[in-house]
Amino acid sequence: MAKKLLFKLLKWLAFSLALLAVTGMIGSYLVYNKILEELPDVNQLKEVHYQIPLQIFSKDGALIAEFGEKKRTPITIDKVPKNLIHAFISAEDDSFETHPGVDYKGIIRAAIQLALTGKKSQGGSTITMQVTRNFLLTSEKTFTRKIKEIILALQIEQTFSKDKILELYLNKIYLGHRSYGVVAAAQTYFGKSLDDLTIAESAIIAGLPKAPSLFNPFTNEARALERRNYVLRRMHELKHINADEFETALKQPNTAKPQASNVTLSAPFVAEMVRKKIVEQYGEEAYNSGMRVYTTITQPLQTTANRALRNTLHAYDERHGYRYTSHTALNKKKNLFPELPTVGDCLPAIVTQLSPDAAIAQLQNGTAIVISWENMKWAKRYISRDARGAAPEYVSQILKNGDLIYVRQVENQSWRLAQIPEAEGAFVAINPYNGAVLALAGGYDFYNNKFNRAVQSIRQPGSGFKPVIYTAALENGYTAATLVNDAPIVIADPSQTNGWRPENYNRKFRGPTPLRTALKKSINLISVRILQQIGVNKALETALRFGFTEDQLPKTMSLALGAGKATPMQMARLYAVFANGGFLIEPFFIERIESSEGQLLFQNRPVHSCSTCAADDPFPQPGTAPRSISPQINFIMNSMLRDVIQSGTATRAKVLGRQDLAGKTGTTNDQRDAWFNGYSNNVSATAWIGFDNTSPLGSKETGGAAALPMWIDFMRYALEGIPETPLTPPDGIIKRFIGSTNASLTTETSPSGTWEYFDATRPEIIPSEGSPKTSKPTSNSNEDKSSVEALF
Numbered sequence: 001m002a003k004k005l006l007f008k009l010l011k012w013l014a015f016s017l018a019l020l021a022v023t024g025m026i027g028s029y030l031v032y033n034k035i036l037e038e039l040p041d042v043n044q045l046k047e048v049h050y051q052i053p054l055q056i057f058s059k060d061g062a063l064i065a066e067f068g069e070k071k072r073t074p075i076t077i078d079k080v081p082k083n084l085i086h087a088f089i090s091a092e093d094d095s096f097e098t099h100p101g102v103d104y105k106g107i108i109r110a111a112i113q114l115a116l117t118g119k120k121s122q123g124g125s126t127i128t129m130q131v132t133r134n135f136l137l138t139s140e141k142t143f144t145r146k147i148k149e150i151i152l153a154l155q156i157e158q159t160f161s162k163d164k165i166l167e168l169y170l171n172k173i174y175l176g177h178r179s180y181g182v183v184a185a186a187q188t189y190f191g192k193s194l195d196d197l198t199i200a201e202s203a204i205i206a207g208l209p210k211a212p213s214l215f216n217p218f219t220n221e222a223r224a225l226e227r228r229n230y231v232l233r234r235m236h237e238l239k240h241i242n243a244d245e246f247e248t249a250l251k252q253p254n255t256a257k258p259q260a261s262n263v264t265l266s267a268p269f270v271a272e273m274v275r276k277k278i279v280e281q282y283g284e285e286a287y288n289s290g291m292r293v294y295t296t297i298t299q300p301l302q303t304t305a306n307r308a309l310r311n312t313l314h315a316y317d318e319r320h321g322y323r324y325t326s327h328t329a330l331n332k333k334k335n336l337f338p339e340l341p342t343v344g345d346c347l348p349a350i351v352t353q354l355s356p357d358a359a360i361a362q363l364q365n366g367t368a369i370v371i372s373w374e375n376m377k378w379a380k381r382y383i384s385r386d387a388r389g390a391a392p393e394y395v396s397q398i399l400k401n402g403d404l405i406y407v408r409q410v411e412n413q414s415w416r417l418a419q420i421p422e423a424e425g426a427f428v429a430i431n432p433y434n435g436a437v438l439a440l441a442g443g444y445d446f447y448n449n450k451f452n453r454a455v456q457s458i459r460q461p462g463s464g465f466k467p468v469i470y471t472a473a474l475e476n477g478y479t480a481a482t483l484v485n486d487a488p489i490v491i492a493d494p495s496q497t498n499g500w501r502p503e504n505y506n507r508k509f510r511g512p513t514p515l516r517t518a519l520k521k522s523i524n525l526i527s528v529r530i531l532q533q534i535g536v537n538k539a540l541e542t543a544l545r546f547g548f549t550e551d552q553l554p555k556t557m558s559l560a561l562g563a564g565k566a567t568p569m570q571m572a573r574l575y576a577v578f579a580n581g582g583f584l585i586e587p588f589f590i591e592r593i594e595s596s597e598g599q600l601l602f603q604n605r606p607v608h609s610c611s612t613c614a615a616d617d618p619f620p621q622p623g624t625a626p627r628s629i630s631p632q633i634n635f636i637m638n639s640m641l642r643d644v645i646q647s648g649t650a651t652r653a654k655v656l657g658r659q660d661l662a663g664k665t666g667t668t669n670d671q672r673d674a675w676f677n678g679y680s681n682n683v684s685a686t687a688w689i690g691f692d693n694t695s696p697l698g699s700k701e702t703g704g705a706a707a708l709p710m711w712i713d714f715m716r717y718a719l720e721g722i723p724e725t726p727l728t729p730p731d732g733i734i735k736r737f738i739g740s741t742n743a744s745l746t747t748e749t750s751p752s753g754t755w756e757y758f759d760a761t762r763p764e765i766i767p768s769e770g771s772p773k774t775s776k777p778t779s780n781s782n783e784d785k786s787s788v789e790a791l792f
Contacts, residue, residue, distance in 0.1 A: 039148060040136045042155045048135070050074050050171060051180070052290030052596050056274050059591055062264045062299040065271035068287040073183040074596075075194070077167035083199050084182060085166065086240035087206035091231045093127040094238055096166070101128040101157035102150050127169050128153040130209075134172045175205060176212035189217060191259040199245055200252040203231040217256035225254055265299045266306060269442035269452045273589060290596025296436035296589050296604075301718055305427050305439035308713035309687075310344055313421040313444055314408070316689060316706055320698060321382030321389065322398065323419055324405065331404045338364055343420045344445040346406040351399050359399050361407060361415075371407060375416040385698035420444075424692055426453035426568045427710055429685035429718065432576035434608040435585035438683065439714070440569075451692070458565045459690060463522045463703070464666030464675045465543075465562035467578070467637060469530055470519050472542035474633045476534045478515060479765050480640055481743040481756045484526045486510040486518070491528070491557055502528050502561065505667075505702075514743060516756070519640050520648030522665060524561055531560040545628040546574045547584055562666060568675075568686045575663065575677045576684035578641060580609035582634035583625040631730040632759040638662055638727060639757055649704050650676065653712055660724045661715070665703035670696040674706035681725035683718050687711040732761045743767055 053068030077085075089096050095103055103126050125133070132152040137145055156165060175185035185205050186192050192201070207215050207227035217224035229250060236246040274293055278286050324330050333340065340348040349361035349369065357373045379398045381389030392398050398417070399405065408418040421444055429438040442452030451457070474480075486509050493500040504524050510517075518526035531539055536555055543553055543564075553564040566574075573587055586606060593602040607625040629637070641662035645653045649665045663678020673690045674697060687710035690697065697706060737753050739746040744767050746753045758766045 039152060039155075042136070042152060042159050045131075045135060045156070045160065045168060048168065050290065050596070051288035054275070054278060054286050054289060054291050054293070056271050056293045056295065058265050058267070058295055058297050058299050058302065060298050061294075063262060064265050064267045064295065065263060065275070067275055069178065070180045070288065071178050071184040071188065072171070072180040073187075074171045074181065075167075075183050077163045077170070079194070080167075080170060080182065081194055081197065081202070083241070084194060084197060084202040084206070085170075086235055086238075087199075087202040087231055088166075088170065088209075089127070090234035090238055090240060091203075091206045092130070092209060094234065096127050097162060099126060099128075101153035101155075102126060125149075126153065128156055128165050131165055131168050131172070132156060135168065173209050174212060175208045176216050177218070187262055188259060189256040191262075198249070198252065198255075199235075199241060200228060200232070200249040201255060203228045203235070203249065204254070204256060207231045217254050218258060221254050224256070265302060267295075267297060267302050267440070268446035269454065270295055270297055270302070270437075270440050270589060272446070272450065272452065273440075273455065277590065278593075291601065292594045292596070292598075294591045294594070296431075296591045297439055301429065301439040301714075302441075304714055304717045305429065305441045308710045309425050309427045309441045310444060311713060312687070312689065312707070312710035313423055313425050314418065315709065316423055316697070316701070317419060317421045318378040320385055322379035322417075323382045323422075324403075325381075334402070334404050337404060340364070340404075341448075343406075343448050345408045346418050346420050347408065349405055349407045351401055351403040351405060354395050354399060354401060356394060359395055359417075361405065363407075369407065369415045371415050371417055375410070375414055379417055385696060420448075422691070423689055423697065424449075424453060425687070425689045425707075425710065426457060427685070427687050427714065428454045428568050428572045429683050429714065430569075430572050430576055430585075430587050431682065432579035432585065432609070432679060432684040433682075434606045435573070435576070435587040436591070436606070437587055437589040438718075439685075440589070453568065453688065453692075455567055455569045457688070457690075457692075458567055459673045459688065459694075460563055460668045461566045461571055462562040462666035462668040462673060462675060463524075463527075464571055464664050464677045464686075465559075465564060465566075466519065466522065466527050467641060467664055468543050468546055468548075468574070469527050469539055469560055470515060470640070471546075471629055471633060471637055472534055472539045473515065473530045474636060474759070475542060475629070476538055477765055478530070478534075479743075479756070479758055479767075480514065480516040480636055481738050481758075481767065482515050483512040483743050484515065484518060484529050486513045486523050486525050489525055489528060491532075500557070512741075514740070516640050516643060519664075520643040522649050527560040528557060531557060542629075545584065546577055548574075562668070568688045571675065571677045571688075572684050572686040575679050575686070577628045578634060578637055578662065579679035579681065579684045581611050582627055582629040582631060583609035584628045585609060585625045630759075630761075632732045632761060635727070635729055635733055636757050636759065642727065645678070649702075650678070650708055652704060652708050653678070653715075656712060656716055656719070658719065658724055660726070663711070665708065667702040671698060671701045671706075672696055674701055675703045676708040676711045678711055678715070680715065680719055680722075682722065683715065685711055685714060685718075687714075729757065732759060734758050734760045734766070736766065738767060 050072055051070045052072050052074065053066040053070065055066050056064045058064060129149050132149050136152055137148060171181040174180055177188050179185045179188040182205060183194060186194050186197055189205065190197065190201050204217055204224060214220060215224045215227040232246055232249050235241045274295060278293060337348060337350060347363055349363050351359055351361050353360040359371045361369055361371060363369060373395060376398055377392060380391055383389060406418045406420060407415050410416050424443050426443065427441045430436065431438055440454050442454040443449055488509065490499045490501050502524050510523065513523065513526060536559060539559060540553055540555065547570060552566060553559060569587055573585065576585055577583065585608065588604055588606055591604050592600065595601055605623065607623050610621055610624045613621060613624055641664060644650050644664055645661050650663060653661055661678060661680055663676060666675030666677065667673065672694050673688065675686065675688050677686045679685065687707040689706045735755050735757055736745060737748045738744060738756050739750060740752050740754050
């Protein structure tokens with residue numbers, strides 16, 4: 001009976017176990033099929049799109065900026081050095097070349113460890129499984145994900161070659177410090193290309209995937225070297241390196257150190273303009289798109305613009321005295337010396353020793369430098385913008401031991417006492433024929449103040465606007481020889497008790513003066529009289545053809561002295577009209593955009609000037625910019641603006657030794673803005689200096705004194721090797737010899753005569769013998785009763 005009962009029990013147990021096994025098999029099959037249904041398609045790895053930062057380049061290929069959270073530069077497997085490949089295989093998966101995608105022994109070891117310790121191990125993951133996890137799965141640690149990982153790894157090995165799998169892995173793996181992939185890691189830790197890595201350096205990089213923060217050679221050198229040596233031993237055991245290579249690599253110190261940015265051209269204001277434009281067009285996805293944006297700027301011209309702006313601001317600052325002393329706030333920060341930032345080209349330093357003719361100081365990196373008396377004697381004590389103390393006679397009047405100071409290295413490599421400029425500046429240069437921005441600097445230091453004054457600072461252009469007034473005059477019956485009375489004038493203005501009384505800068509009067517002389521000497525009263533006679537509306541109509549908008553321009557007599565609003569970019573565009581023959585171009589700064597694979601996504605095709613186009617051509621060539629002024633008036637204005645440099649307010653530019661330069665200084669009321677707008681045949685450039693809060697620059701800080709040096713420094717380099725362009729009259733221009741005092745025709749032997757150009761398409765304005773062309777007096781001095789400013 002007992003045996004029978006036992007037999008039934010065993011039979012029932014066997015049946016139950018069989019049923020359980022079948023149920024388990026069916027369940028496993030259903031789970032497996034469910035997992036298969038959820039698996040992603042491994043074929044998507046054939047078209048991998050890596051998250052690559054947005055890169056911005058100059059026209060000549062210099063890297064300006066990278067935007068994006070992940071640093072990555074994809075590379076094909078044939079470009080990866082064998083030592084680096086062997087290092088990763090030795091560290092991560094020594095049976096990579098032979099296994100089918102899964103290391104079964106490793107999985108069993110991991111399972112046993114889990115059973116014995118209750119802890120999960122990563123030891124079972126092959127490189128193929130890591131590719132699966134990084135590209136196709138999440139990083140959650142569950143058994144279901146592990147099963148998916150194993151199945152997908154097997155599928156990947158059946159679909160792709162070992163080289164392709166390794167290429168995916170080496171481009172995707174995270175290696176610390178925002179570096180993804182081996183190319184980014186080599187640059188981040190060693191500042192090298194892959195080909196330049198030593199065996200020891202390759203081993204450091206290969207040791208990072210296990211724990212990038214734990215084995216980081218910057219922050220945990222001991223653990224990084226320990227991990228490196230493990231990788232080297234595995235490389236030796238697997239016969240990837242010989243004994244000599246192994247011993248040599250073990251002896252090498254840690255050569256990893258934080259690297260300077262791989263940016264090769266400093267143009268942060270341009271980079272920010274591009275970033276904003278790209279995100280507006282492509283959205284936030286652009287940051288990881290790998291797009292390569294090529295700008296219109298070039299490395300030599302941009303570098304020159306940066307240097308010209310900073311040197312000019314330092315020169316202005318030195319003219320107004322030294323603001324730092326042993327008692328200033330700067331010297332109260334000595335305990336913060338190691339943390340003080342470099343601003344522009346100003347480096348913090350501490351004075352360590354004084355001598356009668358020099359000072360020795362120490363930079364933050366410990367370097368000792370010498371500041372000669374010649375490089376510090378400028379430092380008169382600052383009192384105000386218009387007042388300085390007496391000139392120092394010896395070093396100890398300026399510095400004391402222990403003083404915290406700023407220094408900068410100048411072009412001859414010597415060190416100069418410096419201070420962070422308080423005034424700001426902007427510079428922009430464009431190609432006048434198509435509007436391409438050649439160089440742009442929006443301030444002294446982008447990282448100290450990101451406001452881009454080249455395109456965002458809206459200031460009064462002052463006398464820089466006068467060429468528009470003179471152009472309007474030439475369009476309305478005036479000639480370059482027309483005499484206008486330079487004499488006191490009062491214009492009724494309800495806001496002022498005695499009316500508006502504009503003045504010349506020198507407060508002198510010339511009497512009847514030709515327009516040519518009035519422009520080159522920037523005579524305010526003549527500009528006002530011209531505007532009175534032609535009327536504000538006609539001047540506004542002309543200004544609109546130079547790219548201004550109505551809201552930028554006052555409908556008052558103050559327009560004659562440049563009381564409107566303009567950015568430096570707009571002023572460079574204005575003067576490009578004169579440089580290119582009379583056409584209004586549109587400035588642009590993006591030349592083309594490429595995808596990460598090199599596919600052309602965008603190519604700029606700007607409108608351009610046309611030197612062969614007739615002024616009245618009803619069917620201009622495709623892509624031709626709109627004409628602003630006639631060829632004849634453009635020529636006459638060019639000849640007058642060249643005189644500004646040869647014998648006017650910008651004679652300082654004669655140092656360049658060229659006859660083909662033209663432009664106009666500009667200074668506003670109380671010297672709040674200093675401008676120089678000028679051009680050659682192939683560059684239109686504007687330099688501006690002022691305070692962001694519009695406070696005065698100080699007496700005598702005119703456009704010719706404060707801004708013109710920046711323009712000169714830039715053009716000296718920009719025009720190097722470029723032949724001069726003669727001023728060639730177009731059809732419709734004639735020359736006549738006229739009297740300098742009465743603007744009528746005279747004999748060529750007259751000692752007081754001069755040659756002048758006239759627009760022959762309007763014969764009624766050409767002076768005849770004995771009939772001087774003077775402006776008609778006006779009695780309508782009440783034309784403008786609005787509030788105005790005494791600009792000059």
